[in-house]
Amino acid sequence: DHPYTISEYTQLALYCFANSQVSTALKLLYRARYLALLVCGENHPEMALLDSNISLILHAVGEYELSLRFLEKALELNMKYFGPKSLKVAVSYHLVARTQSCMGDFRSALNSEKETYAIYKQQLGEDHEKTKESSECLRHLTHQAVVLQKKMNEIYTGKPGAGLPPIQIQPPSMGSVLDMLNVINGILFVQISQQDIDNFKAEMEKLKLKGDEVSGEAESQIPLPAVAS
Numbered sequence: 001d002h003p004y005t006i007s008e009y010t011q012l013a014l015y016c017f018a019n020s021q022v023s024t025a026l027k028l029l030y031r032a033r034y035l036a037l038l039v040c041g042e043n044h045p046e047m048a049l050l051d052s053n054i055s056l057i058l059h060a061v062g063e064y065e066l067s068l069r070f071l072e073k074a075l076e077l078n079m080k081y082f083g084p085k086s087l088k089v090a091v092s093y094h095l096v097a098r099t100q101s102c103m104g105d106f107r108s109a110l111n112s113e114k115e116t117y118a119i120y121k122q123q124l125g126e127d128h129e130k131t132k133e134s135s136e137c138l139r140h141l142t143h144q145a146v147v148l149q150k151k152m153n154e155i156y157t158g159k160p161g162a163g164l165p166p167i168q169i170q171p172p173s174m175g176s177v178l179d180m181l182n183v184i185n186g187i188l189f190v191q192i193s194q195q196d197i198d199n200f201k202a203e204m205e206k207l208k209l210k211g212d213e214v215s216g217e218a219e220s221q222i223p224l225p226a227v228a229s
Contacts, residue, residue: 006035022104027053048077059099060177068099090119106145113137
């Protein structure tokens with residue numbers, strides 16, 4: 001039950017998920033959460049991170065209702081410890097919105113994403129990439145909510161042939177879930193091209209040659225001991 005053990009369980013879970021071992025990843029995260037409960041209790045900021053990790057993997061396998069329960073708890077803890085306008089809270093609201101939209105609850109998803117957009121706009125500005133992504137998400141959710149409400153009104157008024165439209169739900173891809181896992185866990189990938197690697201090797205060779213030359217010059221300047229006649 002050492003904190004390092006909990007951290008290692010979490011990191012191993014992320015590695016397993018990245019290698020498509022989803023059930024193993026969930027088991028490891030549940031174990032990490034159990035140990036964290038023993039060590040620090042339910043109301044600890046680290047629990048928010050664990051719950052977010054669990055919810056994302058549940059989201060990946062289509063367990064949206066259970067995923068939402070973990071997300072709502074994570075959101076509550078993030079608001080408590082980091083403040084209602086923190087970037088962690090913005091991410092939590094976005095994850096909640098994603099899950100709600102997958103459940104077909106576009107109105108709730110729209111309200112959640114509005115919170116995300118407001119925080120990003122205030123903290124990062126309108127021109128930031130995250131703010132623009134949230135704005136695009138809002139447009140999509142607004143369209144879905146309007147279409148659904150229009151059809152619902154037609155059904156209530158008894159319009160002939162009225163029926164619910166097909167809900168356009170984009171199932172989460174493993175790649176998108178992995179990207180979000182990296183975001184919330186602070187994992188950063190640096191893209192390095194083969195050209196960058198070749199340039200680095202060439203630079204290291206130059207430095208090595210220069211070092212050898214300097215070393216050779218230094219040795220040539222060392223005075224030799226006088227030879228007795």
